Amino acid sequence: MIIAVDPGTKKCGVAILDNSSNVLEKAIVETLFIGREIEGYLDKYHIKTIVIGKGTSSKACEKEIQRIKNKCSIVFANEKNTSLEARKRYWADHPRSWLLKFIPTSLLAPKEPIDDYAAVILGERYLKG
Secondary structure, three states: OEEEEEOOOOEEEEEEEOOOOOEEEEEEEEHHHHHHHHHHHHHHOOOOEEEEEOOOOHHHHHHHHHHOOOOOEEEEEOOOOHHHHHHHHHHHHOOOOOOHHHOOHHHOOOOOOOHHHHHHHHHHHHHHO
16 A cells, blocks of 8 residues: 655645555645644555655655654655646546536636645556556
8 A cells, every 4th residue: 555645835635545546545634744644544554655746845745754753665756747637537526517518627627626636646656657
């Protein structure tokens, strides 16, 4: 099992995936509390690896995670196009009204943050190798 983190300046997306890329949990967490949140997941699941998106705030996120005592390996993943893929996944999970179906999903802004979906994409990329 892995934890995937899409780091941001104010908030991070977090996703727990098993080795078959099944999403067990996903959440959006304030960046200040990312270490505490991950510590809770480490207690709940048998995590082997923490995958962090290599982009905005990745080093600060890594620093917070290293403050907690864990035996997980930390790896970085390329974040290229994760926001676009996360938006598509969000709209697949939250069908649009008939009127909005005529507008491409790339032009629609979700009503809520999608950092957790971006974390899922990062985790899936890592697991695919």
